[in-house]
Amino acid sequence: MEIQNDLLDSLDRDMLITVLMCLDDPADIVRAGSVSRAWRDFVISNGVCKQICLRLFPQLSSVARLIDISNRMEKPVDVECSSSIEWDYEKMEHRTYASLAQRLTSSEMESCIAAAISASSTDNDPEESIQNTLEPRDRVGRRASYWSSSGQKNAAVPEKLTYKLVSDICVITEISVQPFQAFFQANSPIYSAKAVRFHMGHQILSDNGEGDHQGQGGKQSDDGKFIWTYTSEEFPMAQEKCLQKFKLPQAVLCIGGILQIELLGRVQKQEMDGLLYICITHVQVMGRSLSPVFGVEILEPSGKFLLKYDSQARYCPPTSAGGSVETPEGSMLAPGLLQRRHVRGWEILNLFRGNIGVEVYDSDDENNDSDEEFDA
Structure with missing residues (x-):
């Protein structure tokens, strides 16, 4: 030619x-x-x-x-x-x-949550600790597995659950939250929130490795330990016992490996004390880690x-039965x-x-x- x-x-x-x-x-x-x-x-x-x-x-x-x-x-x-x-x-x-x-x-999806860091409040610790939200079941043996906030009279008081992701740099596409249904209470009430919002960012570290000063480039959390470089829109939450999936409008690059779930609004009172609670059974974060290459x-x-x-x-991506990986466009x-x-x-x-x-x-x-x- x-x-x-x-x-x-x-x-x-x-x-x-x-x-x-x-x-x-x-x-x-x-x-x-x-x-x-x-x-x-x-x-x-x-x-x-x-x-x-x-x-x-x-x-x-x-x-x-x-x-x-x-x-x-x-x-x-x-x-x-x-x-x-x-x-x-x-x-x-x-x-x-x-x-x-x-x-x-990449179209690859994997669980990106590594550990629970803290909750803004806990009703009975450790029985109702945030650690329970890492367990996908709502019962472990004969014991109910869930996190519970403290009770509030004001329905507008929010709660925050903070987690460490599997690496300091992850692409997050979807977050799922399952409210807890108190099967041991009359009428089995579901303690969901009205809405959820997600924050991603990094921990503030000083020269000695402690979180005692404020950085720039993001919104500081209430406890002064984190900088949020991404905040999502509010997603309405249903008062249903199911793993509710909240797909982000666009995939988010989380730099720093910290995720916070903000639970907005309370809908369920506990009959015995008349206070409003939020209870969560399970939290799931889906995306892909860029470690160990990055x-x-x-x-x-x-x-x-x-x-x-x-x-x-x-990387060690999952493979199909034929030993190949499917790209977003479907080519192998x-x-x-x-x-x-x-x-x-x-x-x-x-x-x-x-x-x-x-x-x-x-x-x-x-x-x-x-x-x-x-x-x-």
Whole structure:
């Protein structure tokens, strides 16, 4: 086939970046970088994968520094460093955000709750502790398993349940809460809330590791121990004994690994004392952890964070019976990997629906990073 003009020669830089940003699948960016050496250099030098990640999750704009801990590489601080060192960093940044983009857009779902931290009140501790909400059953043996707030005369008094997630950086998509039905009381009342709201963020840590000062960039909780960088809308809660699922309008990147469930409004009085209570049987948090490939370190008091990338670590995603992983688009990839293939010119052109020919880049001419970008 006669080789014609490359798109790099036909479109200016801003236009080409605009076209690339219209791609829905981050894997297509990696494929674009496999077309030729010039395409690879263009994708890397313009930080296209990073721009895709920022578009998907604006919380990543708070990244102050990026470190590849396995290769001990971070952004050079020497303003007079060599261009080769700068280029090595740009390649590392490209690999990092390519791997991050894949994980952020994965369809994999897993339980992301690790431990219960605290409740704003507890009626009978430890019998009615927040720890009981980690148990999916409402009975353990002959004992009822639930958390109960203290009683209140005012129905507007809220309650808060705070949890630690499985890692300091998680993508959360759905939170479920099951009210408790007091089967041992007359008429088996259900102690639900009127509504729920969710907060995500991180703990405030001082230099000595204690939570005794306020950071910036989020809403401080009442007890001064946490910074909330995300607050959801209010979701109405039904007075029903079932695991009620609250799907977030968009997936949320929780940086810091702390989730708080705010229970708004009381609907059920206890007959014996006439006070209003909220009781919860079980809490479930669904999403996916970015650990061990990614980790964070909060930089107080700025609210920015250090993003750590371990290029040697590997996820262990669940596989289907055939040993493959289903992507959001429904295509099947090898477990944890982007299918390894070098894109031909006509394939990338189909992405742009054009008819300009592109010379195919043979990556064997150089140590090409594209095969590794989606391995993590």
